[in-house]
Amino acid sequence: MTQGFLGIDVGTQGLSIVFADRQLAVLAVGEADYQMVPGLPDGCYEQSPEDWVDALQQAMERLRQALPVQHQQIEVLCIGISGQMHGEVLVDGDSSPLGPARLWCDGRNDAEGHELTERFGVKMPRRMTTTRWLWTIRNQPDRAQLTEHITTPAGWIAHRLTGDWILGVGEASGMFPIDQSTLTYDQGLIAAWEELTDDVDVAALTALLPMVRLAGESGGELNDVGAELLGLPAGIPVAPAEGDQPASMAGSLIGEAGMVSVSFGTSLCANSVGDRAFQGVNPGVDHFCAADGKPINMVWLQNGTTFMNCAVEMYCSDAGGQAGFANVMQQLLQADPDCGGVLALPFIDDEPGIGIEQGGTGAIIGLNAENASPGNVARAALLSAMFNLRLGSEELDRQGYPRTELVLAGGLAKTPETAQILADVFRTSVTLLESAEEGTAWGAAVLAAYRHESLEDNSTDWASYLAGLASDTRVRFTPDSGIADIYDTMYARYRKLLQAQPGLSVAAATGRAD
Numbered sequence: 001m002t003q004g005f006l007g008i009d010v011g012t013q014g015l016s017i018v019f020a021d022r023q024l025a026v027l028a029v030g031e032a033d034y035q036m037v038p039g040l041p042d043g044c045y046e047q048s049p050e051d052w053v054d055a056l057q058q059a060m061e062r063l064r065q066a067l068p069v070q071h072q073q074i075e076v077l078c079i080g081i082s083g084q085m086h087g088e089v090l091v092d093g094d095s096s097p098l099g100p101a102r103l104w105c106d107g108r109n110d111a112e113g114h115e116l117t118e119r120f121g122v123k124m125p126r127r128m129t130t131t132r133w134l135w136t137i138r139n140q141p142d143r144a145q146l147t148e149h150i151t152t153p154a155g156w157i158a159h160r161l162t163g164d165w166i167l168g169v170g171e172a173s174g175m176f177p178i179d180q181s182t183l184t185y186d187q188g189l190i191a192a193w194e195e196l197t198d199d200v201d202v203a204a205l206t207a208l209l210p211m212v213r214l215a216g217e218s219g220g221e222l223n224d225v226g227a228e229l230l231g232l233p234a235g236i237p238v239a240p241a242e243g244d245q246p247a248s249m250a251g252s253l254i255g256e257a258g259m260v261s262v263s264f265g266t267s268l269c270a271n272s273v274g275d276r277a278f279q280g281v282n283p284g285v286d287h288f289c290a291a292d293g294k295p296i297n298m299v300w301l302q303n304g305t306t307f308m309n310c311a312v313e314m315y316c317s318d319a320g321g322q323a324g325f326a327n328v329m330q331q332l333l334q335a336d337p338d339c340g341g342v343l344a345l346p347f348i349d350d351e352p353g354i355g356i357e358q359g360g361t362g363a364i365i366g367l368n369a370e371n372a373s374p375g376n377v378a379r380a381a382l383l384s385a386m387f388n389l390r391l392g393s394e395e396l397d398r399q400g401y402p403r404t405e406l407v408l409a410g411g412l413a414k415t416p417e418t419a420q421i422l423a424d425v426f427r428t429s430v431t432l433l434e435s436a437e438e439g440t441a442w443g444a445a446v447l448a449a450y451r452h453e454s455l456e457d458n459s460t461d462w463a464s465y466l467a468g469l470a471s472d473t474r475v476r477f478t479p480d481s482g483i484a485d486i487y488d489t490m491y492a493r494y495r496k497l498l499q500a501q502p503g504l505s506v507a508a509a510t511g512r513a514d
Helices: 049-066 110-120 129-139 141-146 153-162 169-173 187-196 224-230 244-251 306-316 322-334 374-392 394-398 418-426 440-456 462-469 481-498 501-510
Strands: 002-010 014-021 026-033 074-083 089-091 149-151 166-168 211-213 259-264 268-273 285-289 295-301 343-347 361-365 405-410 430-432
Touching: 002 049, 002 153, 002 440, 014 049, 014 440, 026 049, 026 440, 049 153, 049 224, 074 153, 074 244, 074 440, 089 141, 089 153, 110 129, 110 187, 129 141, 129 149, 149 153, 153 166, 153 224, 166 169, 169 211, 169 244, 169 285, 244 268, 244 285, 244 295, 244 440, 268 374, 295 374, 306 322, 306 343, 306 361, 306 374, 322 374, 343 374, 343 481, 343 501, 361 374, 361 501, 374 394, 374 418, 374 481, 405 418, 418 430, 418 481, 440 462
Parallel strands: 002 074, 166 211, 259 405, 405 430
Antiparallel strands: 002 014, 014 026, 089 149, 259 268, 268 295, 285 295, 343 361
């Protein structure tokens, strides 16, 4: 009998389950897909909660089929759950969903986000669950009046498995702001909410929202319904259901204040563990909590590596596909740090967080006969994305938040040497993740393992527990002060170049400069 932990992740496109042994080595994975509700208007994204449950059963069956012969008999010590944050699952008094769930990417409640941000004095982005709920109250009042519970995708799976309405503090912070002094919903803002909705016939928000629990605390136990769904015995402990961002940070073993999870892909996301609550509202910084309640400040950029990929592909389209791409990336790494004087603007899309409202205009500046090489252009394009991340992080620097280590994941990590460039841009050490630790389902298994440990010995805090799991074989890149000085000079030039972006956008759209 192999003992271990089950990690479940309810993603946007499908559900994944991992089974990890007591050392948290993944032994098997099961997956199943689901679709969006078809036929919705542009900007509307919904899924059926029962599709997640069907996928849960399918994924569990496939996981069992994937188990190695020597591990066919398993004993699950604890179950962890993560899921796409900010969804709105509305449930009636019979614990039945009131139709499809609206997802994090649904854009119908932008006005409510601005309204609540102004009223509360804290950032309430449109994707936050209660921002969606305010839209539902106003636009679907009959449905709102029938609602007795509001939860998220992860919370719904947790309820089906346990019968309880419980969320981890990180997932709960994606529903409504958390008070750092109490690590539960901010009661002052709850009062402001009730004042706003006093004239509507819906249940009080405190009665609708799930209970909040920290990592290591109880998320319930597998009940008879959950046991039948998973084919496991009832009574197995369940960790509090978490959001994909807190679970991903758990999977990255990020727990100490000053650590930053950085993911480079089509978009760019940096989650910084803070040592205190953020002050005020900044358009480029969102907020949620880690699984132990520490504040997380998130800088998210729409323009990640897309512009760099376009620049690379311009030079490798006739050079053999992936081999050509790899060749240009090698030239990128060999290019001079200052790119021969070349600078780039990477705005394939808008970037409201740093004040670029007219995107869709990438640019390469400073080309001449001596520096027009693939390496210089590709490196300048990569640096432009890193400079944007530095811009988005300036408010965190202004408020004095620590930054001790960047942990790199995502597509950029496939070219490890680029981690050195990031270290030099930020003058901060960069650590590369091991591939086995990148998934949110594995992060959910880590949460399950911590819950199991807390049942046996509650003396280890969350950050120390994660630090104890870190591998000594991880690769770390330390900043080179000389190259960092070059990047500081380039960054100052880049800030000046940004001032020309609106005019470039107009010129690109009209064919002339104003």
